[in-house]
Amino acid sequence: MSNKVLIVESPNKVKTIQKYVGDDYQVLSSVGHILKLSTSGKSGLGINFETWEPIMIQDSTKSKIIKELKDATKDADEVLIATDPDREGEAIARNLIDTLKVENKYKRIKYNEITKDAIEYALNNPLTIDENLVNAQKTRRMLDRIIGFRLSELMKRKVKNSPTNPSAGRVQSIALKLVCDKENEIEAFIPIKYSKIDAQLQENYIANFYYAKDSDFSEDNTWIKPEKSLEILNNLEKNKTLKVTNYKVSQRKEAQIIPFKQSILYKEAKYSASTVQHSAQKLFEQGLISYPRTDSTRMSNAFITKAREYISQVYGKEYVANDIKGFSGDQDAHEAIRPTDIYLTPEEAKSKNNLNEIDSYIYTIIYNKTISSLMIVPIREIYHYDFVNGEYNFKLSSSKVIFDGYYKIYGYENAKPLPNYQIGDIVPVENFVKFDKETQPPARYNDGSLIKMLDDIKVGRPSTFASTVNVIKKRMFVETKNGALHPTEFGKTVMQKLLKGFPDTITEEYTASVEEKLDSISEGVENYKSLLKEFWDKFNENYDNVTQTMEISILPQNYIEDEVCPLCGNKLLYRYTKTKKQKFIGCSNFPACKYLKNIDDKKRRSWKKYSSKSTTSVN
Structure with missing residues (x-):
């Protein structure tokens, strides 16, 4: 040996x-x-x-x-x-x-x-x-234990009838706050009503009305106040033509692609954060990608050199980018998430390593993002007509790719070429069409966009993002509907109590400042013991005060209509098993009455099959 x-x-x-x-x-x-x-x-x-x-x-x-x-x-x-x-x-x-x-x-x-x-x-x-790095980890662990244990203990005493044991945490509670804040924003949203007018030309070309100056709305110069739109439409109908006033050709470079850091991988992948995390870790352990828990987008010079050689060989020297976007993250000297071997294409990786569908997909998007970040950006030629009808302006645009760049990886389609109009031409309009629209409320977070927001505001670290989102789901603070995260009444209640009791602790700014201090500890700049003592003295004094003043909240019980317990005649309600959070039906007279029914198969079962440790208070 x-x-x-x-x-x-x-x-x-x-x-x-x-x-x-x-x-x-x-x-x-x-x-x-x-x-x-x-x-x-x-x-x-x-x-x-x-x-x-x-x-x-x-x-x-x-x-x-x-x-x-x-x-x-x-x-x-x-x-x-x-x-x-x-x-x-x-x-x-x-x-x-x-x-x-x-x-x-x-x-x-x-x-x-x-x-x-x-x-x-x-x-x-x-x-x-690196003892400074160890001290930073110890500090994070002790801070999280103090905040997590003490606030969770308080919530258990102050929130009754909860479907699971309520908990709180330094980063977890900020994740829940973001979801609740977004819901409040959606509920308070007042839509802006506006109209748009299109001119339908021959061969299915569509020209769009726009204000050349003095727009009705600052958001978009194609939006028209609804009360004005019908008058404009009636005026346009009197002369169903457009006159060409200008034609211009310009070029536009597409945005440069940046390699993946972990939060962006979560956001762009089509799977849940926990699934992406598991797959990326597996690919790393197989030696197929670099370390995935990173907040960096830079790549090593050795890898860049090899990748440039590959691009030159496969696509040509003219596709190799000279300038590459990337930056070091806040923690350590990690690289972006990239393939370890640029010569191992997604097809070969799947075949040689027997990758399943998920792992193959994750490897593919990492590979494509990496190689395209090292390629010249595509260039488009933009073609644009301006028209007038009396005092009203219309525009018609199209574009064509004249250099495909990283579109070699992703592919592209060109729009239909525009007609060959001359300035001064009178173009017939088949129809003027008015559309009445309104702005939509902001989109709710999903796993990926919530993680990206946590990363953007510097709350948490790449190694904890997926588990943080998973915790607020398991605690039933949030639920996923059609891929979006919605706060539950339970989650809202806990959040309201935390914000009222600990307004200086449960904030994005405070949590981000903790991350900055942890970075300072890892760099040997800040003394971790002084930081912990200062935090404890302030937090503990506030905790003692809040413990005395915070009222108890009782969540409403979720009764079942038109059905009573066959054993005692009391109301039936929904309960949850503590371990798997599975929903079942039980008697509101528990523990005096131990009747229960499984929701899925509707079979009555003996209460003895469910130990008292496997059930929770009613919701």
Whole structure:
């Protein structure tokens, strides 16, 4: 057996990395964290308030793994800690070093992709633990424990008849607030009514009315006040022609494409955030893409060089972009999400790696986004006519791609060419058509757009985005309808109480400022213990006051109409199982009456099949 040990987080990486390092190392997995934050100490927070250190204990489910790691590293000459290159990974690395007692023989290695070159480079360039990064993770963990435990405990006491145990969290509650704020915005929305007029020309060409100056609406110069539109239409009908007054040709470059960071991948993928996260992690562990939990859009020079060679070979030198858009994220030196090998096309990746439909789709959109970001942007030629009918103006435009650029990847269609009019021509109009419209309320968030907003306002980190959205769904604070996130009455109630009780904590600005301070801690600029003490003193004083003054809210019970309990005659209502949040029918006289009925199959079942731990208060 090798006398060197390399420890990774995920067991799914072991086989691939073992192949790259050969017999020089024994590759093992910690299967994530081996320690967890205790629930001992003051208020069960697991924090030593004298030293401001977390009280970490061994995760009981990891006893076997810890023993195997201790046995393997006990006599090892060298232990390489190869956990993920982020705060969590650094914290796991520190816990491994302390638990396995390998402080004097460890090396920390980091890699952004699981490829032979990346692993070999990491092995040849070992590091030590970044204690500032560990301190930032510890601070985040303790802050989240204080806010999460204390506010969740308070909500449990102050919200009755909830379908699940109410909870709160530093980032989770901001995610819920965004959904509730959007719902309030939709409810308060007052539509703007407007009209538009089109001129239907021969061969199905459509010219659009517009104001050359003094528009009715600042939003769009084609909008007409409804009370004026009928008069304009009647005037136009008197002379069903348009006179050509101008023709111009211009060029427009399409926008440059930027590689994926995690939040944009969530937004643009057609699957839920949890599905995308799982797929991207799997592709990373297979060595097909770079580290996916990133807020960076830059790419390494080595990859860019290879990709440019590929584009030149396949599409031609004229398609290779000289300037590339990309930026480093706030946390660490991660790259954008990209394929590890630009020569591995989506078709080949699917075939060689036996990718399922979801993984193939995720790899494809990552590959296409990456290669198109390194290609020259397409150029369009824009053709535009201006017309008049008396005092009224109309326009007709079309475009043609004259250089396809990254459309080589995505494809394109050209619009129908415009007629060959001359200035001064009189063009017959078959019909003038008026449309009455109104503006629509803002769109609700879906998984991806909510994550993008969290990222935009600097709340949370890439590693937590998907789980944050998943939590507010599981807690039944929000529900998904037609792909959009709607706050439930339960979610609204919890949010209202949090905002009223903790207006300085449950805000986007405060939560974003915490992320900034965590970054400062990771850079060694800010003292984490001072930050924690200052937060605790202020938060705890407010918490004690709110505990005394906050009223109890009782959610209305969801009774079933025209049906009573066959055993005692009381009303029936809907309940939820605590674990799976499945809806069922029970008696409102519980626990005196234990009648229940399954909603799906309508079969009555004995209450004994449901332990008291598997049900919750009624909704």
